[in-house]
Amino acid sequence: xxxxxxxxxDVIIEKCLRQKPGECCVLxxxxxxxxxxxxxxxxxxxxxxxxIQVMEVASRERPDLIGPQNRTVSYLPLSHIAGLLxxxxxxxxxxxxxxxxxxxAL
Numbered sequence: 001x002x003x004x005x006x007x008x009x010d011v012i013i014e015k016c017l018r019q020k021p022g023e024c025c026v027l028x029x030x031x032x033x034x035x036x037x038x039x040x041x042x043x044x045x046x047x048x049x050x051x052i053q054v055m056e057v058a059s060r061e062r063p064d065l066i067g068p069q070n071r072t073v074s075y076l077p078l079s080h081i082a083g084l085l086x087x088x089x090x091x092x093x094x095x096x097x098x099x100x101x102x103x104x105a106l
Contacts, residue, residue: 021045028081042081051089070096075105 019025025044029037058065072091076083091098 019044026084028084029079042084047085047089050085051093054085054090055093066094068095068097070094071099072096073099073101075101 022043024041025047026042027039028042029039074087078084
């Protein structure tokens with residue numbers, strides 16, 4: 001939180017405006033169970049689309065999961081697509097509280 005306070009809002013807005021569909025947002029690496037690990041580029045629009053789809057299904061099936069009144073404990077590695085999509089991206093769209101479990105919590 002302290003680190004973010006030193007960055008002016010106009011710098012953040014300018015970076016957001018430079019993002020284009022199809023550009024790389026993150027690299028997710030496979031585990032290598034069937035061969036050497038490989039990096040997979042996930043674009044900004046792909047990650048946003050996937051998150052919106054998850055939230056649309058959740059709002060139909062479990063509307064109680066949508067909204068800022070919820071809390072999430074993230075325990076999946078953030079380098080895993082499910083951890084990134086369900087924990088981090090869902091938090092951006094849903095504005096709920098997000099907590100991170102310690103690596104040895106499970």
